[in-house]
Amino acid sequence: xSFLQNLNWRYxxxxxxxxxxxxSEKMELILEAIRMAPASNGFxxxxxxxxxxxxxxxxxxxxAFNQPQLTEASVILVFAAWENINANNLGKVFDQIxxxxxxxxxxxxxxxxxxxxxxxxxxxxxxxxxxxxxxxGLGFGLAAAAELKVDSTGMGGFNPAQFDxxxxxxxxxxxxxxxxxxxxxxxxNDWLVNLxxxxxxxxxxxxxxx
Amino acid sequence: xSFLQNLNWRYxxxxxxxxxxxxSEKMELILEAIRMAPASNGFxxxxxxxxxxxxxxxxxxxxAFNQPQLTEASVILVFAAWENINANNLGKVFDQIxxxxxxxxxxxxxxxxxxxxxxxxxxxxxxxxxxxxxxxGLGFGLAAAAELKVDSTGMGGFNPAQFDxxxxxxxxxxxxxxxxxxxxxxxxNDWLVNLxxxxxxxxxxxxxxx
Numbered sequence: 001x002s003f004l005q006n007l008n009w010r011y012x013x014x015x016x017x018x019x020x021x022x023x024s025e026k027m028e029l030i031l032e033a034i035r036m037a038p039a040s041n042g043f044x045x046x047x048x049x050x051x052x053x054x055x056x057x058x059x060x061x062x063x064a065f066n067q068p069q070l071t072e073a074s075v076i077l078v079f080a081a082w083e084n085i086n087a088n089n090l091g092k093v094f095d096q097i098x099x100x101x102x103x104x105x106x107x108x109x110x111x112x113x114x115x116x117x118x119x120x121x122x123x124x125x126x127x128x129x130x131x132x133x134x135x136x137g138l139g140f141g142l143a144a145a146a147e148l149k150v151d152s153t154g155m156g157g158f159n160p161a162q163f164d165x166x167x168x169x170x171x172x173x174x175x176x177x178x179x180x181x182x183x184x185x186x187x188x189n190d191w192l193v194n195l196x197x198x199x200x201x202x203x204x205x206x207x208x209x210x
Numbered sequence: 211x212s213f214l215q216n217l218n219w220r221y222x223x224x225x226x227x228x229x230x231x232x233x234s235e236k237m238e239l240i241l242e243a244i245r246m247a248p249a250s251n252g253f254x255x256x257x258x259x260x261x262x263x264x265x266x267x268x269x270x271x272x273x274a275f276n277q278p279q280l281t282e283a284s285v286i287l288v289f290a291a292w293e294n295i296n297a298n299n300l301g302k303v304f305d306q307i308x309x310x311x312x313x314x315x316x317x318x319x320x321x322x323x324x325x326x327x328x329x330x331x332x333x334x335x336x337x338x339x340x341x342x343x344x345x346x347g348l349g350f351g352l353a354a355a356a357e358l359k360v361d362s363t364g365m366g367g368f369n370p371a372q373f374d375x376x377x378x379x380x381x382x383x384x385x386x387x388x389x390x391x392x393x394x395x396x397x398x399n400d401w402l403v404n405l406x407x408x409x410x411x412x413x414x415x416x417x418x419x420x
Contacts, residue, residue: 003213003357004239007246029214031416035409036217038352040366044410051419093410100408128338132387135342136364139349142248147213154346156250167419177342198310199245200254200303206241209261209377 003147010146012153013185014192016072020184026148027075030182033144034077037137041114043093045085045130046137047174049078049167056166063162064179069153074183078167079138080174081130085118089173131177138178145182155179213357220356223363223395224402226282230394236358237285240392243354244287247347251324253303255295255340256347257384259288259377269376274368274389283363284393288377289348290384291340295328299383341387348388355392365389 034048051057052075060078061070070076082089094111101107118126138154145152156178163169163176187193244258261267262285270288271280280286292299304321311317328336348364355362366388373379373386397403 001214002211003353004211004243007243010248012248012252031412033214033217035412035415036407037349038220038222038364040364042222042408044415048416049419050416053420056419096410097408100406132341132345135345136349136352139247139346140353142346143213143350143353154248154250196310197246198252198307200306202241202245205245205254206258206260209259209266210263 001147003143006146006149008197009149010142010152011192011197013069013073013151013181013183013190014153015186015190016069016074016151016181016183017186018072020074022074022150022182022184026150027182029148030141030144030150034137034141037140039133039136040129042097043085043090043114044133044137045089046079046081046134046177047172048137049080049169051076051078051167059166060158060163063166064155064158067155067157069155069181070179072183072186073153073181075181077141077180077182078163078176079134079178079180080164080167080169080172081127081134081177083127083130083170083173083175084123085126085130087115087119090115090118127175131175134177138180141180150182151185153179153181155181211357213353216356216359218407219359220352220362221402221407223279223283223361223391223393223400225396225400226279226284226361226391226393227396228282230284232284232360232392232394236360237392239358240351240354240360244347244351247350249343249346250339252307253295253300253324254343254347255299256289256291256344256387257382258347259290259379261286261288261377266376270368270373273372273376274365277365277367279363279365279391280389282393283391285391287351287390287392288373288386289344289388289390290374290377290379290382291337291344291387293337293340293380293383293385294333295336295340297325297329300325300328337385344387348390351390361393361395363389363391365391
């Protein structure tokens with residue numbers, strides 16, 4: 001098992017084998033990698049919907065330009081960032097830190113400072129910050145899938161408002177920001193699998209400041 | 211080598227061993243993981259500054275609330291998202307796709323559609339989209355570091371405008387969005403290394419829709 005050895009094996013799977021199911025132990029490891037992903041200040045400001053329900057997935061597909069992965073992959077994850085960061089949801093994070101590490105005066109001070117900091121910012125800024133953490137989690141999830149030789153697709157190209165409606169995210173204070181499809185490639189019918197992977201040359205993307 | 215086996219080994223390193231240097235072959239693998247990270251439509255809309263210059267790092271530290279990693283880690287990466295996505299920078303991406311896969315009518319059509327799509331959106335929307343891709347890359351970089359047992363810290367908490375100024379990013383059409391420090395932990399002097407890692411419980415973070 002090595003993530004780095006599978007960087008070229010992985011690709012954005014376009015056509016999944018509908019009959020293939022991800023073994024539950026692999027699924028658990030992928031979710032665990034997402035759960036253990038780092039986040040700014042350790043604040044995991046997003047939730048993940050694990051969608052297997054076929055009717056819901058049909059609806060999501062219609063709200064995602066009919067991209068076939070929505071119904072053909074084994075599992076669909078929808079990353080949903082917190083709409084805002086405030087005393088309510090961040091308070092729970094601090095409750096948990098206190099439960100794990102013990103409460104202290106300095107933790108209370110950090111709690112108050114952190115909440116005040118986010119409340120000082122606009123809802124849009126906080127949502128954007130929350131979404132960025134979700135994309136780190138998406139990266140960890142895609143890396144975990146690669147290590148386990150589970151095929152995956154990080155996906156945009158959907159109507160977030162419709163996704164939020166279908167999944168009841170608004171009531172939860174969440175907004176959908178990314179999809180991750182998981183399953184097994186149907187290599188014989190995937191138009192992308194044999195196309196050469198295109199990445200920017202190293203000298204174009206990286207700049208040494210030395 | 212396994213990323214998944216090191217999920218608990220990794221942590222946000224606060225204190226680096228100043229004398230320790232990352233072997234260049236490991237550094238190359240980490241950069242390669244970032245370069246191979248997926249991005250929306252394959253458009254890698256960010257650059258990465260690889261900063262080793264000590265004077266520049268002192269300046270960055272001053273613009274990052276004096277966080278010690280800026281000068282104590284072995285290498286500092288600054289992820290810089292494209293300020294806008296337009297015919298100029300996205301055009302180069304399509305030039306490269308054409309060079310690798312060959313040009314075609316459908317590729318030209320896709321080029322025109324993609325560029326028109328981004329030009330239809332606001333600069334702020336395009337920057338936000340570009341930054342999200344950078345955070346997937348950050349996730350891949352942190353995952354690669356974990357697999358290689360290289361210590362790392364994903365970092366916010368800096369003044370982006372000052373970073374842009376110090377690194378000359380504005381002239382390049384870039385804006386700094388995240389830092390990744392890399393090196394070796396100084397475990398004896400790191401206040402975080404022995405604290406219990408806090409993550410949201412699985413049942414809190416993940417929601418099954420089945």
